Amino acid sequence: MGKILIVDDTLFMRTLLKNILFSGGHTIAGEAGDGEEAIAKYKELKPDLVTMDVVMPKMNGIEALKGIKALDPAARVVMCTAVGQEQMVKLAIKSGAKGYIVKPFQAPKVLEEVKNVLAS
Amino acid sequence: MKEVPVKIEHNKQWVVVKLGVGEDRLVIPAPVNKEILFKTVLDVAERKNVLIITAKTDAEATYKILSVDKVLSILKKMILASCNAYRLMAYFMSPAIKGGVMVKDAQWEKGSVVVVHTGIWFVSATKQICVPTNDVAAIELTKREVQGKPTDVVKIDHLENNEVASSLVLCPLSTLQVLYNFLKETTKSMDMKGTELDGVDQQVAMLIYSGMDSHAIENMLNIPHKQLEVIYDKILKLGLAEVTIIRREVQLTTKGVRYISDATKSQTN
Numbered sequence: 001m002g003k004i005l006i007v008d009d010t011l012f013m014r015t016l017l018k019n020i021l022f023s024g025g026h027t028i029a030g031e032a033g034d035g036e037e038a039i040a041k042y043k044e045l046k047p048d049l050v051t052m053d054v055v056m057p058k059m060n061g062i063e064a065l066k067g068i069k070a071l072d073p074a075a076r077v078v079m080c081t082a083v084g085q086e087q088m089v090k091l092a093i094k095s096g097a098k099g100y101i102v103k104p105f106q107a108p109k110v111l112e113e114v115k116n117v118l119a120s
Numbered sequence: 121m122k123e124v125p126v127k128i129e130h131n132k133q134w135v136v137v138k139l140g141v142g143e144d145r146l147v148i149p150a151p152v153n154k155e156i157l158f159k160t161v162l163d164v165a166e167r168k169n170v171l172i173i174t175a176k177t178d179a180e181a182t183y184k185i186l187s188v189d190k191v192l193s194i195l196k197k198m199i200l201a202s203c204n205a206y207r208l209m210a211y212f213m214s215p216a217i218k219g220g221v222m223v224k225d226a227q228w229e230k231g232s233v234v235v236v237h238t239g240i241w242f243v244s245a246t247k248q249i250c251v252p253t254n255d256v257a258a259i260e261l262t263k264r265e266v267q268g269k270p271t272d273v274v275k276i277d278h279l280e281n282n283e284v285a286s287s288l289v290l291c292p293l294s295t296l297q298v299l300y301n302f303l304k305e306t307t308k309s310m311d312m313k314g315t316e317l318d319g320v321d322q323q324v325a326m327l328i329y330s331g332m333d334s335h336a337i338e339n340m341l342n343i344p345h346k347q348l349e350v351i352y353d354k355i356l357k358l359g360l361a362e363v364t365i366i367r368r369e370v371q372l373t374t375k376g377v378r379y380i381s382d383a384t385k386s387q388t389n
Contacts, residue, residue, distance in 0.1 A: 012323055015340055016330055086217055106282065107331040 002048035002118045003029040007038040007064065008080065009056040016105060017051055017080075024111040035059025039067040042075070049076045049118055051101070054088050062088070062095055069096040076117050080105075121147065124191050128152055129184035139185070141195070144202065146173075148183070156183065158202035163237040166250055171195055174237070196241075196248045206235040206302050208295055214242045214249050214287035215280060228266070233289055233299065235306060240276065242287065251287065255279040256307045261300045264288060274300050316358055324351045328361060 004026050008014045014031050021028060029047040032038040034056045042050065050068065054061040061079060068075045078099040079092040089100050099117040101110050123138040130152050140147030146156045156175045163174040171185045171192050185195065200207075211228045231244030240256070242249040258277040263270045274289040274296050289299060317325060320341065327337045338348055355361045372380065 016327065016332075019332070019336060019340060020330065086222055090222075102284070104326050104329045106329065109283075 001025045001027070002114070003027045003045075004114070005029045005032065005038070005041055005045055005047040005050045007032045007035070007041075007050060007056070007061070008053040009033050013053065013080075013103075017110070020105065020107045020110045021051075021114065023107065024114065026114065035061060035064030035067070038064045039071070042068050043071060049078060049114060051078050051080055051114075052097070053080045054082075054085065054092070062092055065092060065095050065097055076120070078113060078117055124187070124194075126191060127186040129186075134186060141198065146195070146199075152183075154181075154183070158199050159204055161199055161203035162205075164196065164199055164203060164241065164250075165236075165238050165252070166192070166196070173199065193248060197243065200232075200234045200241055200243050200248065203234070203236065206299075208233055208291060208299060210289050210291035210295070210299075212242045212244075212287060212289050214247075214251070215285035216288045217286035218280070218283060228290065235299075235302060240303065249287075251276065251278045253307055254310070256303075256310065257284060259300060259303045259307065261296060266290065272296055274303070276303065312358070317354070321351050321354060324348065325355055325360060328355075334367070 001024075004021055006014050006017050006021075006028060008017065018028050018031075029045040030041050032041045036059045038050065038052065052061045052065055056064075059067075065077050065079070068077060073096075075096075076098045077096070078101060079089065079097045080101050080103060081088050081092075082103045092100065098120060099113045101113050121140045121142045123140055126137060126139045127134040128137055128139070128148060135151060137149050137152065140149070144158055146158075148154045148156070156173065157177075160175045160177050161173055162176055162180070163172075165172040169186055169189070169192065171187070172182060173185065174180060174182045185192070187195075209231075210233050211230055212233060213226050213228050215223055216226050217223065229242075229244040229247065231242065231247070234241040234243060238254075239250045239252045242251075255278045256276060257279060260275045260277075262273060262275050264273045264275075265271070266273075271290065272293045276287045276289070277284055278287065279285070289296065291299070320343070323341060324337055327340060332340065334345070334348060338345060352361075356363065
């Protein structure tokens with residue numbers, strides 16, 4: 001079980017992820033609504049894992065991922081992408097993401113990916 | 121004519137017969153006594169190890185054939201090559217993308233795409249993959265990088281074990297356009313305007329997809345049970361969901377309250 005930082009610009013998606021992760025026994029370290037806040041919260045909270053939306057205002061998920069990896073090369077970041085963004089997934093993996101989940105989410109898939117990444 | 125042992129459904133029972141397989145037809149012996157010309161076959165579907173063939177001569181008739189994979193594979197290949205369907209030679213990759221990411225080791229295969237009433241078949245020398253029309257989520261004429269060059273393809277998004285997968289079809293652009301139009305027409309009944317659900321309705325639909333139950337949805341969206349029931353009715357009416365469980369909420373009667381009170385007393389004494 002891990003301490004997780006949820007990054008998404010929509011409250012609905014954050015609430016959904018929070019519910020799914022809670023049901024899997026994880027703790028929510030915190031939430032962020034954009035890439036800049038994500039980097040700041042990562043520094044402050046040092047979570048075991050980050051779920052990172054790709055399309056966000058101010059700083060997008062890929063830039064935030066790079067920022068977090070610059071702070072902590074061992075950071076575990078799982079990207080949240082929409083169906084059809086396979087090029088974005090490739091770019092994220094190249095930039096150091098450990099995994100990805102696809103919107104719309106299915107709870108078992110989210111928990112499986114989080115479990116795999118936490119075990120890596 | 122070659123013969124293969126199969127089971128065929130006859131009068132709602134499975135009977136063992138030696139099915140005759142000719143170049144252009146199947147011959148089903150007694151007690152069925154039918155000949156199915158491949159060119160009269162309108163639909164081919166598969167459920168586990170059962171091949172479901174619909175053919176029309178004078179009237180439409182459906183035949184269910186149960187057999188091992190090897191036999192069904194030969195039958196499918198022969199029927200799909202000659203049945204009455206929209207068919208084109210093409211390169212395909214199925215599935216090419218699963219859950220938004222390219223499938224490892226996915227390769228272009230040379231073969232044909234056969235569109236029948238209930239599905240789209242991808243047929244190559246070694247594979248016969250069927251995407252049921254009901255599972256087609258989207259069809260798009262798009263570009264993909266093939267051997268380093270952006271190339272026109274038809275992308276078919278479909279559900280596979282509740283996960284969105286995509287298959288790609290590659291052939292000359294003019295043929296792709298025809299295939300795209302044909303598939304759009306075939307799956308027209310699934311088309312929606314996109315304005316049928318409002319914001320909250322869409323959130324409910326997404327939460328259902330995510331596996332949340334009614335109680336969790338009510339809590340997450342902070343909506344009363346009655347409102348959720350209205351949204352469920354709307355989603356059901358649009359054919360976007362189906363009822364799986366009807367759960368009951370109950371409250372104790374006086375007898376029940378007395379029973380629990382007594383039980384609690386005896387535990388605390």
